[in-house]
Amino acid sequence: MITIHIPTPLRRFTANHNQVQVSGSTVNQALQTLAEQHPGLQRQIFDENGQLRHFINVFINADDIRLHEGQATAVSDGDELELLPAIAGGNLQALTSAEWRSQLEDEIEQLRASAAMPWLQDHQDAQILDVRTREEWTSGHIPRAVHLDKGYLEVQIESRIPDRNTPVLVYCASGVRSLFAARTLQMLGYRRVINLAGGIVQWKNAGLPIETPDFLSSEQRARYLRHLAIPEVGENGQLTLLKSRVLLIGAGGLGCPAAIYLAAAGVGTLGLVDDDVVDRTNLQRQILHTEDAVGSSKIESIQSRVRQLNSSVNINLHPLRLDKASAADLFARYDVIVDCSDNFDTRYIINDEAAALGKPVVHGSVYRFDGQVSVFWAGKGPCYRCLYPAAPPPELAPPCAEAGVLGVLPGTIGLLQATEVLKLLLDMGRPLIGRSLCFDALNASFREIRYAADPHCACCTTVVPGRTTEVYDEAV
Amino acid sequence: MNPNKIQQLQLAPDIGRQLKEQALQALPEECCGILAGYLAGGRMHIRQLLRLVNVAQQERMANFAVADADLIKAARLLRQQGLELLGFYHSHPFGLPAPSRKDVASCNGWDGYSHIIVATDGGDRTQLAAFITQRPMWKRIQIQGAES
Numbered sequence: 231m232i233t234i235h236i237p238t239p240l241r242r243f244t245a246n247h248n249q250v251q252v253s254g255s256t257v258n259q260a261l262q263t264l265a266e267q268h269p270g271l272q273r274q275i276f277d278e279n280g281q282l283r284h285f286i287n288v289f290i291n292a293d294d295i296r297l298h299e300g301q302a303t304a305v306s307d308g309d310e311l312e313l314l315p316a317i318a319g320g321n322l323q324a325l326t327s328a329e330w331r332s333q334l335e336d337e338i339e340q341l342r343a344s345a346a347m348p349w350l351q352d353h354q355d356a357q358i359l360d361v362r363t364r365e366e367w368t369s370g371h372i373p374r375a376v377h378l379d380k381g382y383l384e385v386q387i388e389s390r391i392p393d394r395n396t397p398v399l400v401y402c403a404s405g406v407r408s409l410f411a412a413r414t415l416q417m418l419g420y421r422r423v424i425n426l427a428g429g430i431v432q433w434k435n436a437g438l439p440i441e442t443p444d445f446l447s448s449e450q451r452a453r454y455l456r457h458l459a460i461p462e463v464g465e466n467g468q469l470t471l472l473k474s475r476v477l478l479i480g481a482g483g484l485g486c487p488a489a490i491y492l493a494a495a496g497v498g499t500l501g502l503v504d505d506d507v508v509d510r511t512n513l514q515r516q517i518l519h520t521e522d523a524v525g526s527s528k529i530e531s532i533q534s535r536v537r538q539l540n541s542s543v544n545i546n547l548h549p550l551r552l553d554k555a556s557a558a559d560l561f562a563r564y565d566v567i568v569d570c571s572d573n574f575d576t577r578y579i580i581n582d583e584a585a586a587l588g589k590p591v592v593h594g595s596v597y598r599f600d601g602q603v604s605v606f607w608a609g610k611g612p613c614y615r616c617l618y619p620a621a622p623p624p625e626l627a628p629p630c631a632e633a634g635v636l637g638v639l640p641g642t643i644g645l646l647q648a649t650e651v652l653k654l655l656l657d658m659g660r661p662l663i664g665r666s667l668c669f670d671a672l673n674a675s676f677r678e679i680r681y682a683a684d685p686h687c688a689c690c691t692t693v694v695p696g697r698t699t700e701v702y703d704e705a706v
Numbered sequence: 707m708n709p710n711k712i713q714q715l716q717l718a719p720d721i722g723r724q725l726k727e728q729a730l731q732a733l734p735e736e737c738c739g740i741l742a743g744y745l746a747g748g749r750m751h752i753r754q755l756l757r758l759v760n761v762a763q764q765e766r767m768a769n770f771a772v773a774d775a776d777l778i779k780a781a782r783l784l785r786q787q788g789l790e791l792l793g794f795y796h797s798h799p800f801g802l803p804a805p806s807r808k809d810v811a812s813c814n815g816w817d818g819y820s821h822i823i824v825a826t827d828g829g830d831r832t833q834l835a836a837f838i839t840q841r842p843m844w845k846r847i848q849i850q851g852a853e854s
Contacts, residue, residue, distance in 0.1 A: 235781075238745070238790045239818030242708055274816055285815060289778045314781055314791075315815030318771035320736050320762065321798040325811050333811035337842040 243270035258301035278342040278427035340427040343436040356397040368445040401426035477501040480570030481528035483640025486518040501546040502529040515637040557583035574621035581614035601643035604666040608690035611663035616684035715836040722852035726832040729797035729824040735766040738796040742789040793820030803835035
């Protein structure tokens with residue numbers, strides 16, 4: 231048997247015995263056995279990760295085990311083990327890094343990986359905070375975590391985690407940097423801050439899940455830097471845009487400005503639907519088509535201009551006139567449908583098929599000096615038919631060719647549509663659902679028309695019993 | 707021994723004088739050592755000091771460290787004598803009889819070790835204060851018999 235001498239302060243865990251006999255063939259085994267026999271000693275001797283606590287020196291007979299093979303040192307019958315604390319201090323107020331760290335290890339609540347998982351399940355409101363560098367983050371992180379490099383912690387934490395009552399589980403690679411970060415959070419008033427002992431390394435070793443994020447290349451970061459600076463967009467938002475698929479129906483006055491700005495913003499895939507060719511009368515407003523392009527395909531003309539601006543955008547050309555069958559087929563492959571068409575037949579096809587698939591439609595239309603924009607999204611709000619159950623008689627709504635349109639107006643409206651598209655893709659702000667924004671160029675004014683889903687709408691499924699259609703104007 | 711229940715440190719005769727003498731002798735450096743004795747009736751009775759060499763690598767005027775080898779020797783010696791290793795002492799030259807940030811950060815051991823800090827003022831005046839470690843702080847406890 232091995233004799234372990236118990237330091238005076240630990241005897242309350244050994245029923246006051248000043249020595250305990252254990253068996254084991256190494257120092258580590260002997261200590262483990264000791265902690266099993268006297269469970270109160272577990273936390274006194276070992277830390278959250280099962281490592282010997284940092285301040286403890288272990289001696290075998292009269293030798294420090296570090297003079298032999300550390301905790302792997304062999305022990306045999308008759309050997310004596312003794313645990314003693316490392317003792318240092320002094321009047322100096324300044325701490326060494328190691329001293330500060332050991333103090334924080336005492337003061338900050340720590341959870342090891344295996345205990346962190348159930349804790350997170352019990353604390354759904356908790357935020358996991360990764361304070362490693364961007365490079366480390368991109369190589370894999372804990373799911374649900376947010377990343378904030380420790381270097382930016384003090385200046386950015388309040389915008390990332392505004393509520394100081396949010397419990398925060400902070401981690402880094404090994405649990406050391408995050409310990410100092412945890413102290414910073416405490417100083418900033420975060421009430422419950424827990425350090426993940428052993429960091430993501432122990433998390434991985436425990437077989438817990440890791441998520442490897444998509445991340446922007448340095449080229450993409452440079453290109454979209456102004457987006458990254460907006461918290462509502464940021465890197466995640468830009469990644470979302472890059473993965474987004476937007477279908478534009480109509481490659482004319484509305485489609486041109488919408489397409490080029492969506493491409494510039496980094497929408498990953500643009501589908502272009504139009505079977506028309508560029509006509510000389512288009513050049514007054516259809517801003518992407520050039521004199522050279524007259525007589526050639528409109529969607530190819532847009533494609534070549536978009537490529538010059540942002541070659542990374544995927545462009546799908548759909549040279550067809552939209553009908554029910556092609557709409558159903560195409561819409562399923564896109565996230566948002568942008569209605570840049572110029573006729574009621576197409577608008578109703580777009581509306582009906584999008585409503586059937588539950589896809590949002592960003593609608594725009596222009597007439598002389600007036601334009602309007604709205605978002606139709608069956609299931610979340612009214613559809614186009616709720617507002618206009620049937621096409622107006624042709625004499626009330628003459629086509630653009632007859633009525634005419636101020637050349638710059640489609641630019642204004644097309645860009646309002648592009649703005650709504652980005653809002654929908656990034657789930658930010660208040661999209662124009664159930665609202666129509668009307669622009670009066672002559673008066674230089676916007677007004678908003680609000681409307682509700684029609685409970686008797688022949689198209690959409692947003693049937694709300696007892697609700698009546700209500701249309702009223704509101705000056706903006 | 708429950709550290710919460712230790713309210714007093716009782717110094718045997720002459721221990722107070724030895725502490726002061728060691729602190730003054732060591733000037734301008736810090737002195738350090740072990741408090742040995744026994745526990746009885748909620749008190750730590752300090753019967754003996756074991757002075758140890760201050761092995762701090764730098765600034766021993768404001769730092770102390772104990773060699774691990776000295777500590778195990780002392781522990782074994784005390785066992786032969788039938789005394790307990792109850793705590794530690796060190797001095798704060800030209801300082802206060804209160805634990806420094808450094809003391810609290812790195813001199814804890816397990817909860818329930820006692821510490822005496824001997825502060826000197828540059829002349830021959832000294833002040834003693836006793837503490838018991840209770841992470842993350844040191845709790846001040848009464849000290850008896852320091853003047854005898």
